[in-house]
Amino acid sequence: MPLRPETARQVDAMVADAQRAGHAPSLIIGVVRDGALAHLAAAGTQPSPDADLQYRIGSITKTMTAVLVMQERDAGKLALDDQLRRHLPEAAAAGRVTLRQLLGHAGGLQREPDGPWWERNEGVDLTTLLTGFTAAKVAHPPYRYWHYSNLAFGLLGGVLERTTGTPWSQLVRQRILEPLGLRRTTYAATEPFARGYVLHPWHDTLREEPRTDSRAMAPAGQLWSTVTDLARWAAFLADPDPAVLSPATVEEMCAPVILSDLDAWRGGYGLGIQLTRDGDRVHVGHGGSMPGYVATLAVHRPSRTGVVGFANSYGLRTGGIGPLGHRILTHVLDVEPGPTRPWTPAEAGTVRGDRVSRxxxxxxxxxxxxxxxxxxxxxxxxxxxxxxxxxxxxxxxxxxxxxxxxx
Structure with a gap:
């Protein structure tokens, strides 16, 4: 169902203001309701964004890597409390760190792998990534702090490869992208795609950023997608297709593993899923960034409403695309909470009340x-x-x- 005209106008204005204030070459936001794209708001001309234009999704890739891990768990091929070293003996120095802790960024691993900054350089294979893995890679004891780790998801991709005998890129295509019809979500950029830029901080000129193959670190941030495809992924997180992953398992992924905000309890992390509390609501999803690109995915599961979006510059000057996505999602839920479901009489033999268990x-x-x-x-x-x-x-x-x- 499309947004009401006034709501659509307000969302358009929020996107236009963010593009101008943030100096983004192009910015696009999609609102998702009940499994479909309900509204598209776009601003900027380099290039002119549309729902089929690819951008790099960065760490939103991690949500798909997490789904692959949960598929293996549900199939009995691994357990979330398996220690990493059981599947990657080369990472024995990680000690008792488990797959669950890696998924929730609660294992204490350092943020990045050793070597040149992986986001801006051609990646290495799994063997090289694991070479020299020492106890120094563990920055904190498990659960002591929430400590975001791209390295953790590179290692989870290695676990998947060792467990299945199949490269991560093939797994994500066969098990997620093809079954859900995400035809414009790809490992490498596929035309038409938006070039990514860095903005000069003083005179507003653009410099095109590299588009690298991150290889063993691909499970942490490699994929490219469109608003149309990412809207389908948002719809899946709200209402999962059991052929890909059971609804109960997705619900498990959206339960907190650790809090990332100990002061106000507004943020946490589930199993590969970021959790953001906004008043009485919790948004699930993830942010993403790679050189030249930022992305957002935020879903309110009870109402099956979400927001997805991209910009093709490394960050917005005012606040970032993640906060913009959450603001738009909150605004839509506030002004259009969804249709009121009519009361219906109970079927014979059922009991209604506040306490219902199955x-x-x-x-x-x-x-x-x-x-x-x-x-x-x-x-x-x-x-x-x-x-x-x-x-x-x-x-x-x-x-x-x-x-x-x-x-």
Missing amino acids: YAPEGPDRWRGVSGVENGEVLTVLRDEAGRPVALDIATFVFTRDPDGEP
Whole structure:
């Protein structure tokens, strides 16, 4: 459903103001609702942006790497609490650092790999990345601090390669891009694409930035995409396709592993997913930057609303594209909270109330909670001497049809 005309006008104005104040050659933002692109706002002329124009997405790539790891976990090929050294013995110096900690930037690894700045130089293969991996790569004990690490995601890509026997670039294409129809999301730039620039700080001239192949560090930030494709990815995070990853696993990815903002608790990190609290809402997604490019992805899962966007300069002079995306998402949710769902009568045999839990069978007369306050708890059917069910025992609390509590 398109945005209302006044909301669309306000979003257009926010994007135009940000492009002018931030001195961005081009800036484009898409608003996503209920699985579709609901509005496109663009500003700038170098080049004139549209929904099919590629930009580099930078660290938004990490969200796809994380989905690949969770696919392997769900298939029983690895566990999140596996230590890194189990899959990459060359990284034994990481000690007890686990895959879960790497996904959440809670393992204490240093931010970048050794050598020249990987974002601006041609990358190395996995063997070279792992050469000389020492305990010095661990800057902090696990969970002591949230410490963002591009290196962690390069290593996770190595885990995927070792576990599957398939290069990361092939995995992401076969398991995510093709199934979801992300045809304009590619490993390398594919025309038409926006050239990326750095802006001179004094006289506003542009210099084109390099477009490198980061190779073993590709899982941390290599991919290129468009607003159309990134909108589909936002829709997936809001309402996952079970053929790619189960909704329960995506929900798990969006639960906090660690807080990144200990002062106000406004930011955290899940399993490869950035978490940003805005009032009573939590936005999930990720930011991205590579030389010449910045990108944003923010999704409010309960309303299936999101914002995606790009600019082709390294940062905006006023605030950055990430805060702009969050501001637009908050504004849309404030002024268009979504249609009110009508009340409908309950079906026969159901009970409505504030306390609702669902269960999955686990054995004869035994069920396990899968939602609500009893998630993970055991429900047991109690029977009398004749074998008739007379009560339910839920985590030692006994429920009967008798308001006095007698079976």
